Amino acid sequence: MSVSYTQRRRDSDQQQRKREIYDSGNSAVILPYDPARKTVLLTRQLRLPIFLQDGEENVLEACAGKLDGATAEERIRKEIEEELGYRIVEVERLFELYVSPASIMEKIFFFTCSYSPAQRVSGGGGLKEEGEDIEVVETTLENAAKMVATSQIIDAKTVVLIQYLSARVRSPGSV
Known part of the structure; x- marks a missing residue:
């Protein structure tokens, strides 16, 4: 959409x-x-x-989805099950960010959670009827950080989460 508005500048002029x-x-x-x-x-x-x-035909990224009227927690639990094949009850909200606020209104809610192989309920892969064809990739956090450094992971939201979690795991009393 195109928006016209009047902006008051720091020098008090209107533009x-x-x-x-x-x-x-x-x-x-x-x-x-x-x-x-x-x-x-x-x-x-x-x-x-x-x-x-x-x-690039295939991109590595964190599991994500549009809220579409759900709360962020509801949506991310559903996406984990659909895309990754894991049933997770406890998720931890970390923060909210605007990735490109100059032109995009989207706010992204960032989460992490603990998981184990025992919580796997399916192969994941997303919903075929939504056109999803998702490969689940499990790797070490250390390797994921290396993939950021070598531009194998180029999605901004994923980079933020990998860097955040890497710093948190290195800190005492963390995850």
Whole structure:
């Protein structure tokens, strides 16, 4: 949508402005962590904008989904089961961020949770009727951090979660 508005500048002058604003809805993202094995769960799937820009067919990223009227906690529990194949009850909300506030209204709710192989209820993969074809990738948190450093993980929300969780695991009294 195009928005016209009057902005009061710091020098008290008024300025007419026009901006394109995109609103695709708020979302939630989670990086599950298994403290016993020091592993995380990621997804690998086609992301058309990245393919069109860089030719990358499959992108590694954290499990995520649009809220579509649900609370962030409700949505992320559902996404974990659909995409990753794990049934998780306890999730921890970390923070909320706007990834590109100059033009995109989307607010992302960031989560983590503990998981173990005993909580796996299916192979995951997403919902075929929604066009999802998701590969579940389990790797160590240390390896995920290395994949960020080597540009194998290029999704901003995933990078934020990997860096946050890596710092937290290194701190005493953490996850």
